[in-house]
Structure formats: structure tokens, C-alpha cells
Amino acid sequence: xxxxxxxxxxxxxxxxxxxxxxxxxxxxxxxxxxxxxxxxxxxxxxxxxxxxxxxxxxxxxxxxxxxxxxxxxxxxxxxxxxxxxxxxxxxxxxxxxxxxxxxxxxxxxxxxxxxxxxxxxxxxxxxxxxxxxxxxxxxxxxxxxxxxxxxxxxxxxxxxxxxxxxxxxxxxxxxxxxxxxxxxxxxxxxxxxxxxxxxxxxxxxxxxxxxxxxxxxxxxxxxxxxxxxxxxxxxxxxxxxxxxxxxxxxxxxxxxxxxxxxxxxxxxxxxxxx
Numbered sequence: 001x002x003x004x005x006x007x008x009x010x011x012x013x014x015x016x017x018x019x020x021x022x023x024x025x026x027x028x029x030x031x032x033x034x035x036x037x038x039x040x041x042x043x044x045x046x047x048x049x050x051x052x053x054x055x056x057x058x059x060x061x062x063x064x065x066x067x068x069x070x071x072x073x074x075x076x077x078x079x080x081x082x083x084x085x086x087x088x089x090x091x092x093x094x095x096x097x098x099x100x101x102x103x104x105x106x107x108x109x110x111x112x113x114x115x116x117x118x119x120x121x122x123x124x125x126x127x128x129x130x131x132x133x134x135x136x137x138x139x140x141x142x143x144x145x146x147x148x149x150x151x152x153x154x155x156x157x158x159x160x161x162x163x164x165x166x167x168x169x170x171x172x173x174x175x176x177x178x179x180x181x182x183x184x185x186x187x188x189x190x191x192x193x194x195x196x197x198x199x200x201x202x203x204x205x206x207x208x209x210x211x212x213x214x215x216x217x218x219x220x221x222x223x224x225x226x227x228x229x230x231x232x233x234x235x236x237x238x239x240x241x242x243x244x245x246x247x248x249x250x251x252x253x254x255x256x257x258x259x260x261x262x263x264x265x266x267x268x269x270x271x272x273x274x
Contacts, residue, residue: 181208
């Protein structure tokens with residue numbers, strides 16, 4: 001709670017403490033352990049892809065089936081994306097987005113290595129996709145994924161500010177947002193008044209910002225209709241693999257290693273014109 005308060009209310013102090021913390025033995029130990037865990041996970045993922053997916057980095061199922069993929073992810077699990085099971089609870093909503101063809105622009109805020117940004121660009125060639133991520137390595141991964149699939153209707157940028165979001169929030173636009181709790185700051189209808197004209201599909205992070213789902217509902221219930229889904233720790237759809245996978249292997253592949261009770265909100269604007 002104290003960390004969240006300092007970050008949101010005394011930004012300069014948070015940044016200073018963060019810089020000091022980087023030089024402590026505890027941080028060096030945590031950083032080393034994270035690196036070791038990341039390398040171990042990447043080795044395990046590569047072995048699974050070799051055994052089960054015949055060493056093919058291509059999405060195997062779902063709406064983005066056939067999309068060529070890179071050999072790494074940024075901040076989320078790789079294997080569910082290769083399988084096509086990633087974020088299964090909202091796949092019905094993603095299908096609506098693609099098949100309804102009502103969006104001329106999609107703003108993917110928090111695009112990581114570009115799974116959704118490139119998937120939308122591939123599935124919706126007449127739409128313009130703008131993808132945002134503050135981490136430079138992730139943006140390079142997104143660019144690699146974009147080039148691998150020869151996509152021309154996607155632009156990759158760094159930070160999405162209040163000003164940028166307000167300018168781009170026009171009718172027939174979808175804001176697709178996964179920013180680890182920063183939705184509390186960015187999705188502010190006072191600082192971004194044009195949000196009332198756009199649809200929003202948001203992954204809300206109550207695990208980082210307590211009660212953020214309720215707060216977002218309160219902010220937008222007068223301007224949007226809403227649907228909410230709670231994530232579940234298993235997958236119910238059937239997914240094909242190139243080679244037979246055991247139950248244990250499928251559980252490993254579909255495990256997204258996310259916090260329990262994650263929520264997704266699909267908000268659709270009731271305002272048609274600016």
C-alpha cells in the first residue's frame with residue numbers, strides 16, 4: 001500500500017528510492033534469480049516446442065492461427081500463444097472484434113511483444129493498429145513479429161500519454177489495454193474526455209491496485225455498457241498440437257502463470273459521435 005501511495009502521489013520520491021534500491025544486495029540477488037528463472041523457463045519452452053510443436057513457432061489454434069511467432073515473449077507466457085489458448089476467457093470477445101469489422105483503429109496499450117497487435121493487424125487488414133509499450137526490448141520484439149508476418153497496418157510506439165490517447169480516441173476506435181495497474185492513471189475520463197466515444201477492452205489488475213475494477217466501472221458506467229469476465233485457472237476448449245501431448249504437458253503449455261481472479265472488462269460506448 002505504501003509503495004502504491006508513493007508511486008501515485010510522490011512520483012519523484014518513488015523514482016529516487018527505486019534508483020537507490022537498484023544498488024542494494026537484495027536487488028542484485030533478486031535480479032540474478034530472475035535471470036536464472038527466465039533462462040530456465042526459456043529452455044523448458046524451447047524443449048516443449050521442439051517435442052510437441054515440431055520446432056515450429058507458429059500459432060496453432062484460434063483466431064490468430066497461422067501467425068508466425070518469435071522465440072520469446074515479453075512479460076507473459078510464450079507457450080499459450082503458440083498453442084492459441086492465450087487468455088481463453090476473452091477469445092469470444094476477440095472474435096467479435098474481428099468479425100464485426102466496426103473498428104477502424106485499435107490502440108493496443110501494453111502490447112508486450114505484439115501478440116494481439118500483430119494478430120489484429122493480420123486479421124483486420126483494413127484497420128490501423130497502434131501498439132504501445134514503454135520497454136525498448138519489447139518494442140524490438142514487436143517490430144520483429146510485425147516484420148516476420150509482413151504487416152503494414154501497424155505502428156509501434158513507446159508511451160501512450162493522456163494527450164495522445166485523447167487525440168486518438170475517436171468513434172470506431174477500440175482501446176485494448178493491459179498495463180499492469182496503470183489503467184488507474186491512464187483511463188481517466190477527466191484527463192481523457194474523448195474516452196466516452198471509444199470502446200475499451202481492459203484487463204484490470206486488482207492484484208496490483210485493489211478495487212480498480214469497481215473504480216473503472218464507476219468512471220464509465222454512464223457512458224458505456226459493460227461485460228465482465230473473471231479468468232479461470234484452467235482451459236476448457238480443445239486445442240490441437242502437431243504431436244500428441246500428455247495431460248501434464250498440456251497443463252504446462254496452457255499455464256499462463258497469472259494472478260488468480262484476474263478480470264477483463266469490455267466497455268462499449270453509447271455515444272456515437274463527437
